[in-house]
Amino acid sequence: MEGFTPVVQPRIAEWHNEFQSCEDISEFYHLNGVSVPEDRPYAWSMTVSTLDGVIGLLESRAPGGKYVALGHVPGSGAGSDWRLLNGGWSFADAVLGTGAMLREEADATWVPGYDDLVVFRTDVLQRPTKYPMNVVLTGTGDVDLRHALFSNTAVRKLLVTTAAGKVRLEASCGGQLPPETSIEVMDVLPANGNPGESRPQALRDSSSDVVDYAGLMRLLRTKYGVRYLDVSAGGRTIAALAHCKLLDELRLTIAGQLVGTTSTLGQSRPLLFNLAPSVQFT
Numbered sequence: 001m002e003g004f005t006p007v008v009q010p011r012i013a014e015w016h017n018e019f020q021s022c023e024d025i026s027e028f029y030h031l032n033g034v035s036v037p038e039d040r041p042y043a044w045s046m047t048v049s050t051l052d053g054v055i056g057l058l059e060s061r062a063p064g065g066k067y068v069a070l071g072h073v074p075g076s077g078a079g080s081d082w083r084l085l086n087g088g089w090s091f092a093d094a095v096l097g098t099g100a101m102l103r104e105e106a107d108a109t110w111v112p113g114y115d116d117l118v119v120f121r122t123d124v125l126q127r128p129t130k131y132p133m134n135v136v137l138t139g140t141g142d143v144d145l146r147h148a149l150f151s152n153t154a155v156r157k158l159l160v161t162t163a164a165g166k167v168r169l170e171a172s173c174g175g176q177l178p179p180e181t182s183i184e185v186m187d188v189l190p191a192n193g194n195p196g197e198s199r200p201q202a203l204r205d206s207s208s209d210v211v212d213y214a215g216l217m218r219l220l221r222t223k224y225g226v227r228y229l230d231v232s233a234g235g236r237t238i239a240a241l242a243h244c245k246l247l248d249e250l251r252l253t254i255a256g257q258l259v260g261t262t263s264t265l266g267q268s269r270p271l272l273f274n275l276a277p278s279v280q281f282t
Contacts, residue, residue, distance in 0.1 A: 141165030
């Protein structure tokens with residue numbers, strides 16, 4: 001990416017109507033003519049954070065990004081962010097999420113929830129499937145296969161995990177995976193990594209093994225034919241992909257609230273990028 005000059009384009013303020021047209025959303029993502037690498041998908045993220053950089057509240061009564069985006073506040077403009085996020089899922093061949101997101105959100109499914117965006121996907125974008133494949137990254141295999149995502153037979157699901165995670169997943173369902181669901185096992189490295197291994201390129205799970213993100217992206221591109229990938233995962237995954245130069249675009253919505261970096265139970269709230277204490281709001 002030598003010679004690449006980042007371009008920051010504030011866009012949401014241009015729309016006063018929260019229900020953007022398919023044409024506006026297409027202009028927002030503007031994927032016409034982008035160069036898709038041969039060894040990985042062209043990837044983007046669409047994230048909402050608070051003014052102090054928090055992307056998850058970790059409160060039982062306020063799960064998911066809706067409360068970060070002020071979706072519970074009438075007139076906040078959060079509908080714009082939600083529709084744009086759905087627009088990204090319309091363009092994507094696959095959407096990358098995590099097991100942690102499924103544990104936090106009982107109804108999480110990363111597919112366009114607007115009829116016009118589904119029609120736009122199939123009729124205008126000529127995507128071969130009604131919905132993008134949902135890829136769940138889970139090091140431990142701690143995923144409830146009774147989750148709403150796995151009951152949706154119109155969505156292809158791919159669980160990417162470790163060898164131990166696969167054993168756990170298969171044991172939880174008696175070896176009978178839900179319809180349209182498959183498992184891929186990624187090679188793991190010891191927690192200390194190989195000599196010269198760049199640790200931010202990997203995702204650690206609770207067993208202290210790591211999985212290479214570059215290998216994940218190569219798998220999606222070469223085996224599953226994923227050309228366009230929407231990364232709807234958490235900040236840790238997005239930051240790692242950005243560090244490894246595996247993320248082509250990062251789209252960020254800032255919600256006008258300060259929430260603090262610690263939950264009411266004393267947990268550290270997730271940030272999109274971990275900042276030094278000297279540059280964090282306190």
